[in-house]
Ligand SMILES: Nc1ncnc2c1ncn2[C@@H]1O[C@H](COP(=O)(O)OP(=O)(O)O)[C@@H](O)[C@H]1O
């Protein structure tokens with residue numbers, strides 16, 4: 096098992112994608128199935144952007160084993176009141192400013208779900224949001 | 236032993252190499268190390284971009300072309316030229332003069348590779364219309380980029396438009412045209428005048444295991460010198476004008492930056508320079524860049540005008556070819572009804588490339604548990620290494636050395652910082668350190684009088 100942690104700072108759009116780039120480098124050295132690598136990296140990227148765009152700070156915790164990749168993204172932030180609504184494609188509370196920067200199309204959470212084998216989200220308003228993304232690996 | 240997958244046109248001449256490590260430091264895929272005072276190549280990582288060739292101060296890296304006399308094995312000897320060859324010369328040198336030099340060298344026919352564009356542009360557009368799910372689609376034009384994607388961005392191979400580049404189409408056309416005239420196919424030799432190494436590699440080992448329609452390759456610098464000296468001598472001041480078909484304006488600028496992006500539909504981007512291409516592909520792979528329909532990616536700055544075998548300043552080449560395209564556009568229309576268009580159906584039936592396979596060279600081990608063990612060791616080793624990326628170990632940076640160590644291609648005391656630490660601890664003495672450096676950098680560098 097391998098363990099990695101990365102911090103994310105809210106509002107720092109220039110660094111959004113750091114954790115997912117690191118994860119990509121790691122997975123490319125470990126995992127044969129490049130499709131799994133890609134979808135996992137895409138899921139983490141969207142999760143990272145959400146912390147940057149909507150929360151104050153966050154932590155990415157990655158555990159890699161030969162049968163699965165488990166990623167947790169926990170943030171301190173406003174939390175999500177209605178998760179079901181937030182998951183809808185196209186739903187976004189992003190400000191005009193954020194949209195102009197190319198973020199906030201309302202596809203993020205749906206994309207994360209589509210790119211993971213297992214996806215869990217919990218959130219407490221005023222405290223923060225927790226995501227869990229799991230990709231299963233075929234054991235060869 | 237790594238199985239050899241790619242043919243490489245770039246060759247390091249060990250007797251000329253001075254082990255300066257410039258190539259090691261520039262290589263975008265970290266394919267070069269220094270051993271025994273010479274550059275050493277990991278063949279399967281090399282994408283033939285030619286960056287090493289550009290920086291080599293002693294011309295120790297060569298681009299292996301075919302023996303020119305090979306053309307005489309054929310009764311019909313066709314020189315297939317890229318437009319950038321014409322763009323090497325100032326306007327007072329006429330295309331017909333260039334053609335005449337080639338004929339005098341021994342070719343029987345001269346044809347421009349970018350005539351293939353007139354077939355390809357439509358089939359690329361048609362492919363784009365039917366493949367929405369693989370956006371952004373990536374052009375297959377630059378062979379170095381295809382190889383880069385295969386080894387470093389394997390998840391993106393399905394984005395490449397699997398169609399032959401213009402030069403293949405032009406070659407297939409010319410061959411068929413001669414066959415239709417009753418020429419025996421074995422008597423036809425098509426020789427491409429190449430502006431770069433990657434085109435050679437693509438001809439010698441095509442991506443999809445098929446056989447290239449091109450029989451040989453001549454380096455552009457060789458032809459450039461021949462044309463220049465002959466024309467300067469005035470050999471071709473009153474030559475007969477060869478009857479040649481006119482390249483279309485699109486064909487004229489196709490190999491320049493934006494040549495493809497300008498004609499493809501939707502949101503199209505053109506990116507040149509191998510490091511720029513890599514940065515961009517990282518983002519494409521993360522799906523950070525959305526809603527782009529088409530990517531034209533070229534390994535050389537200013538695309539083929541900046542090919543490593545070009546002789547002239549790339550910006551001047553671009554200016555000339557753009558002017559030329561404008562001139563053709565406003566003065567002629569005969570490029571609309573040239574012969575290659577009569578072969579559309581036949582050429583389209585042969586346009587699809589073989590499967591472009593992912594060939595990731597980054598895995599630490601095929602077995603994931605093993606790979607994880609190795610990664611853990613890399614992490615441990617990196618804690619000892621100095622993080623200065625000095626290259627004194629013969630690897631381009633500390634990370635690369637750590638990976639070489641776990642792959643048993645190097646040992647930790649290749650690092651000069653580790654040597655000092657080990658000397659202090661009494662694990663090795665200075666004479667051993669000197670020997671290690673000598674093994675990496677060669678005898679001469681460690682025995683200079685000073
Ligand atoms: N980490 C988070 N903290 C607080 N709110 C969030 C977080 N992630 C998502 N949201 C809310 O869910 C909405 C939808 O998210 P998403 O699908 O990623 O779209 P987008 O980020 O483009 O707005 C966001 O607009 C935001 O209101």
Ligand SMILES: [Mg+2]
Pocket residue numbers: 141144145199201202203204
């Ligand atoms: Mg989002």
